[in-house]
Amino acid sequence: QVQLVESGGGLVQAGGSLRLSCAASGRTSSTYAMGWFRQAPGKEREFVATIRWSDSTTKYADSVKGRFTIFRDNAKNTVFLQMISLKPEDTGVYYCAADRTWGPIPIRAYEYSYWGQGTQVTVSS
Secondary structure: OEEEEEEOOEEEEOOOOEEEEEEEEEOOOOOEEEEEEEEOOOOOOEEEEEEEOOOOOEEEOOOOOOOEEEEEEHHHOEEEEEEOOOOHHHOEEEEEEEEEOOOOOOOOHHHOOEEOOOEEEEEEO
């Protein structure tokens, strides 16, 4: 079992920045990928970014490329999502997810077994 705890959400004006954190505990290993998804009201959960623990390979949704950066702190077993130039359309509940991966880096929600409780990000215009 893997437990994920997110933090760092909040209210920010358009153009502002936020950093989300996801602390992992339990039976994690270098075979894991950890990702961020978000869900806006009335919309499906969508992929944002992910990082493969073994080699730090990352992947981003086109909508956040150049604005969001995912990175990790091995010592703290924590993944971060640095978000800059935030837009109102970035508003939603952001979820951290994790699972083992041996092939292509996973970007679909069903490829992840472990989820955090979510943290709200609200970007005002």
